[in-house]
Amino acid sequence: MGKDECKTMLDALNKVTACYRHLVIALGSTSDSQNLREELKKTRKKAQELAVANRTKLTSLLKDKSISKEDRAEYERLWVLFSSSMELLEVDMKRSLEIGQDFPTKVPTRHFIQTGMTGSTTTVAARAMSVQNMKYEADSNIDTVDLRDLQTEITQVSQMMEEMEMKVQVAPWAVEAKQEAGAELKSNMSVGNSSVGVISICEEEPKEEEGGGSRDSGIASVCAVFVFFVIIAVAGVLGYLVVNMS
Amino acid sequence: MTIRTARPDRVQHFRPRMHCLKKLEAMMVEMQSGVKGSEQKLNVTTIPHVITGKDIIAWITNKMKSTTEESQAFGTMLVAYGYIYPLENHKKLVMCNDTSLYRFQTPYFWPTQKWVAEDSDYAIYLAKRNIRKKGMLEPYEQAHYNHLHEWLNHKWDFIVMQATEQYKAGKERKKPDRVVFDCQERAYWIVNKPPRHTHSAMDCGPERLIDPNSDEKITFDTYRRMNLFYQQAIMRSKVKSSVSLGALVKYITTYKNHDPFLAPCLPSNPWHTDNDTYWTMNMRQVEVPTKMRVERWSFSLFELLSDLRGRDDFKIFLKKEFSGENMAFWEAAEELKWGTASSMTSKAETIFKTFLAPGAPRWINIDGRTMGLTVKGLDHPHRYVLEAAQTHVFLLMKKDTFFRYLKSPVYKEIQKKALNPEPHNFSPAQLEQNAQNRSPGIHPIILWQQDESEKAKAAIASAPVDVKAMMSKIDRK
Numbered sequence: 001m002g003k004d005e006c007k008t009m010l011d012a013l014n015k016v017t018a019c020y021r022h023l024v025i026a027l028g029s030t031s032d033s034q035n036l037r038e039e040l041k042k043t044r045k046k047a048q049e050l051a052v053a054n055r056t057k058l059t060s061l062l063k064d065k066s067i068s069k070e071d072r073a074e075y076e077r078l079w080v081l082f083s084s085s086m087e088l089l090e091v092d093m094k095r096s097l098e099i100g101q102d103f104p105t106k107v108p109t110r111h112f113i114q115t116g117m118t119g120s121t122t123t124v125a126a127r128a129m130s131v132q133n134m135k136y137e138a139d140s141n142i143d144t145v146d147l148r149d150l151q152t153e154i155t156q157v158s159q160m161m162e163e164m165e166m167k168v169q170v171a172p173w174a175v176e177a178k179q180e181a182g183a184e185l186k187s188n189m190s191v192g193n194s195s196v197g198v199i200s201i202c203e204e205e206p207k208e209e210e211g212g213g214s215r216d217s218g219i220a221s222v223c224a225v226f227v228f229f230v231i232i233a234v235a236g237v238l239g240y241l242v243v244n245m246s
Numbered sequence: 247m248t249i250r251t252a253r254p255d256r257v258q259h260f261r262p263r264m265h266c267l268k269k270l271e272a273m274m275v276e277m278q279s280g281v282k283g284s285e286q287k288l289n290v291t292t293i294p295h296v297i298t299g300k301d302i303i304a305w306i307t308n309k310m311k312s313t314t315e316e317s318q319a320f321g322t323m324l325v326a327y328g329y330i331y332p333l334e335n336h337k338k339l340v341m342c343n344d345t346s347l348y349r350f351q352t353p354y355f356w357p358t359q360k361w362v363a364e365d366s367d368y369a370i371y372l373a374k375r376n377i378r379k380k381g382m383l384e385p386y387e388q389a390h391y392n393h394l395h396e397w398l399n400h401k402w403d404f405i406v407m408q409a410t411e412q413y414k415a416g417k418e419r420k421k422p423d424r425v426v427f428d429c430q431e432r433a434y435w436i437v438n439k440p441p442r443h444t445h446s447a448m449d450c451g452p453e454r455l456i457d458p459n460s461d462e463k464i465t466f467d468t469y470r471r472m473n474l475f476y477q478q479a480i481m482r483s484k485v486k487s488s489v490s491l492g493a494l495v496k497y498i499t500t501y502k503n504h505d506p507f508l509a510p511c512l513p514s515n516p517w518h519t520d521n522d523t524y525w526t527m528n529m530r531q532v533e534v535p536t537k538m539r540v541e542r543w544s545f546s547l548f549e550l551l552s553d554l555r556g557r558d559d560f561k562i563f564l565k566k567e568f569s570g571e572n573m574a575f576w577e578a579a580e581e582l583k584w585g586t587a588s589s590m591t592s593k594a595e596t597i598f599k600t601f602l603a604p605g606a607p608r609w610i611n612i613d614g615r616t617m618g619l620t621v622k623g624l625d626h627p628h629r630y631v632l633e634a635a636q637t638h639v640f641l642l643m644k645k646d647t648f649f650r651y652l653k654s655p656v657y658k659e660i661q662k663k664a665l666n667p668e669p670h671n672f673s674p675a676q677l678e679q680n681a682q683n684r685s686p687g688i689h690p691i692i693l694w695q696q697d698e699s700e701k702a703k704a705a706i707a708s709a710p711v712d713v714k715a716m717m718s719k720i721d722r723k
Contacts, residue, residue: 014408014411015415017408017411018408018415019411025354025427025430028353029352031423080403081403081404081407085404091364098360099354102353113351113353114278115351115426116294117422117423119419119422124415126418127414127418128415172400173400177400177402181392181395183406184376185380
């Protein structure tokens with residue numbers, strides 16, 4: 001169904017945006033390097049592909065006049081998610097341009113800021129690209145070349161967002177969120193709100209639909225505890241027999 | 247026009263007064279090679295690039311060729327702006343000249359003129375912190391969280407999703423990097439959203455339409471206007487600085503105990519402690535004024551008349567002396583000045599009949615020239631027609647009646663009766679409670695009604711005594 005496709009694509013875009021932000025925060029610090037610039041470039045490209053795909057899908061869904069009201073409300077909610085992701089991405093791209101220009105990698109007298117971060121960001125980039133290991137194949141002047149590309153990409157993204165606003169009439173303030181305050185304390189969040197709440201450690205009461213989910217997982221955890229105790233009992237019996245024998 | 251173009255694009259509308267940021271950034275980059283870093287040990291992880299306050303201040307002193315105190319002040323500003331953050335007492339943004347530990351902030355979190363700390367970013371940060379701390383946010387953070395949940399509600403799904411994703415992406419990094427990242431983010435948000443009762447160095451004024459960093463092109467017209475301005479400035483009459491400074495010194499010595507910035511206002515400053523005893527004790531209609539207020543009345547006649555409670559007291563004194571007409575005229579002139587345009591002609595007529603006409607019941611004694619000017623002006627009355635007469639009357643009162651008032655038993659009695667409240671001493675818990683129990687105060691309509699009833703009573707009391715009616719009453723008896 002169109003909705004599920006949308007949700008998975010939005011999930012992916014969300015993941016890439018989060019990873020991109022982590023990478024941009026590492027720019028200019030001691031964990032900066034040529035690899036980081038390449039990771040930024042690749043993540044950005046992936047984000048753009050996802051953005052274009054999402055946009056075409058959502059615009060086609062929203063332009064369809066024959067959908068029901070709940071469906072339309074749901075698509076508007078997804079639209080707000082998409083546009084917020086894009087705003088975040090645009091800001092991060094502009095900032096990475098500025099910081100990238102201020103901290104070129106190849107100038108030997110220019111020092112990176114000693115922030116205390118020394119590890120590499122390979123794992124974050126791998127998460128963004130959904131691969132196991134990152135391959136690095138760029139040449140040494142990636143920072144200058146990349147910055148020019150980045151400028152064009154930023155203009156493209158800004159244009160896309162303006163087009164989006166003009167074409168699709170969605171009032172973002174009218175959308176009602178499905179998550180209540182403190183919802184992030186339950187793990188396994190995804191776009192669809194059918195999360196299996198594990199253990200809610202927050203003070204708020206979980207909603208009814210999450211109550212059902214937590215009942216299932218409650219049974220699972222009770223079984224796990226039971227198995228654990230059985231194993232302990234078996235170990236105790238064996239130990240007693242060993243002591244008896246010696 | 248779309249929502250995005252209607253919303254203020256922060257690149258077009260510039261925030262003022264941040265020219266220093268570019269220079270500070272250059273200095274921060276230079277500092278990297280100058281200051282030596284060491285390592286910080288936390289349980290099992292070691293995190294490099296830790297610097298002591300002493301080293302930073304020594305480097306600044308060396309580089310800028312200044313004294314240690316100045317370098318310390320400069321260092322404190324670097325910490326307050328967020329270029330360096332303290333590791334030990336993370337809420338107190340000062341640079342101490344000892345072995346306290348600091349670390350540099352990553353360029354993404356540096357203060358910039360263009361990028362303002364967005365509320366949605368703060369909401370994402372609070373959600374992440376909620377996950378990390380398992381629901382135990384600090385009270386001010388919890389208050390912000392609830393507030394943001396309410397008004398960013400349409401984006402809340404996005405915020406929760408992004409927060410969980412960022413949290414998971416953060417877990418992909420190594421342990422020391424994770425710790426550093428947490429410290430960095432926390433430091434950034436302490437600078438941009440300071441906790442309660444702390445001051446933020448990032449307070450800046452309203453947004454401007456021109457970029458303060460760009461150079462302005464000076465055209466021919468600008469030079470012409472500059473010339474005009476300087477020519478006019480030369481022709482203005484100036485006061486000798488010895489005279490003006492002397493006046494300033496006199497003003498300061500008189501008023502310095504009454505300024506709530508310089509001296510603590512008793513019982514406590516309501517803006518600090520959220521307790522409004524100070525305001526209730528200094529209201530318009532209060533029976534017994536405070537000592538500070540009574541002392542203020544003795545500074546000048548202007549102070550006495552500006553404070554309405556003081557004016558009442560002065561009027562009591564004048565009633566005893568039977569010389570109330572100057573005061574009444576002054577008040578009537580004030581009413582004409584501040585009153586409505588429609589009532590001006592009628593007010594001017596009553597004033598003329600009561601005070602200025604020859605043989606009037608409350609005739610005031612002003613010199614002939616002023617009287618002539620005023621009467622002529624009253625043919626075409628405007629707001630300031632009584633200005634000359636009012637000033638004359640004011641000077642009469644100042645030179646004569648005011649000093650008699652200060653020596654009179656009325657004033658001495660009120661000085662003795664005046665209250666001197668005890669200063670409050672609230673503990674932090676009581677302060678929190680005060681903040682939550684703030685009362686809205688008396689409704690202005692009630693105050694206005696009280697004022698009107700007072701005015702009506704005063705009007706009846708001061709109506710000129712009808713001599714003929716009195717005489718006929720006595721005759722009948």
